[in-house]
Amino acid sequence: MSIKGETVCTGRCYCGARTFTTTQAPQTVAYCHCDDCRRATGGPVAAFAAFEEQAVTFTPDEGRKAAVNPGVTRTFCADCGSSLTGRYDYLPGQVYISLGVVDQADDFAPRIHTHESERLTWLHIDDDLERVATSGRATIADPSKQ
Numbered sequence: 260m261s262i263k264g265e266t267v268c269t270g271r272c273y274c275g276a277r278t279f280t281t282t283q284a285p286q287t288v289a290y291c292h293c294d295d296c297r298r299a300t301g302g303p304v305a306a307f308a309a310f311e312e313q314a315v316t317f318t319p320d321e322g323r324k325a326a327v328n329p330g331v332t333r334t335f336c337a338d339c340g341s342s343l344t345g346r347y348d349y350l351p352g353q354v355y356i357s358l359g360v361v362d363q364a365d366d367f368a369p370r371i372h373t374h375e376s377e378r379l380t381w382l383h384i385d386d387d388l389e390r391v392a393t394s395g396r397a398t399i400a401d402p403s404k405q
């Protein structure tokens with residue numbers, strides 16, 4: 260079941276073999292400073308746009324799954340390795356798409372820093388966003404708190 264409607268966001272992996280469209284704007288956009296997200300994405304900080312699962316369509320598929328830690332499943336383009344999605348058992352119904360593969364990323368500024376306690380000490384992002392030491396699940400799971 261997918262939510263029908265106009266395409267709002269589009270995106271693609273590094274090599275272009277995998278693309279996606281969404282019929283909604285992100286429910287939230289978050290930085291994640293945790294060690295896992297750094298390793299999964301290869302950057303000093305990760306950022307994700309969260310969508311309702313049914314609002315996202317991948318073509319031809321979401322890539323290769325990697326479930327390294329309990330409760331988290333990530334996908335990567337099977338051809339180029341781009342980090343595409345993350346799903347978290349504690350955030351049911353949402354898919355977190357790596358912000359860097361979203362074509363309209365410039366339109367969707369992050370609203371929160373999660374796992375601030377694991378931020379690289381030399382990384383300073385000058386903003387007034389909420390910073391939470393852990394996952395921030397209470398905030399990011401509830402779009403009304405944005």
Ligand SMILES: [Zn+2]
Nearest residue numbers: 272274336339
């Ligand atoms: Zn690719």
Ligand SMILES: [Zn+2]
Nearest residue numbers: 291292293296
């Ligand atoms: Zn993380």
